[in-house]
Amino acid sequence: MNAKASASTLTDDIQSDVNKAIAGAEDMLTQAANATGEKAAELRGRALEQLKALQARLKDVQNTAVEKGKAAAYATDDYVHENPWRSIVAAASIGVVVGLLIARR
Numbered sequence: 001m002n003a004k005a006s007a008s009t010l011t012d013d014i015q016s017d018v019n020k021a022i023a024g025a026e027d028m029l030t031q032a033a034n035a036t037g038e039k040a041a042e043l044r045g046r047a048l049e050q051l052k053a054l055q056a057r058l059k060d061v062q063n064t065a066v067e068k069g070k071a072a073a074y075a076t077d078d079y080v081h082e083n084p085w086r087s088i089v090a091a092a093s094i095g096v097v098v099g100l101l102i103a104r105r
Helices: 003-034 037-082 084-104
Strands: none
Touching: 003 037, 037 084
16 A cells, blocks of 8 residues: 555544544533533543544554654655755756746746
8 A cells, every 4th residue: 555545545444433532521511511410421431532532542643653754754864865966856856847947927
């Protein structure tokens, strides 16, 4: 699986998790508003637990994204140090293409 498909799948999974957690918490809080006593306290507690679980999941995703970003930055840095002339030519080529595109307007 390529990186773009992997990122898309991860984004979809996160969005699904967030939507489920929010819907569940909203439902429990609505029920808690209508309930009284122990039932309300239990529902509020369950809603808070769901939100804490979501927060933990989002922290895990953030850590994964940071690790992957650092790995990509290190790989790019290593490539540039191992192939400086290729990097210079690639950057110059991109600059020429962008310059030509801007000049055409």
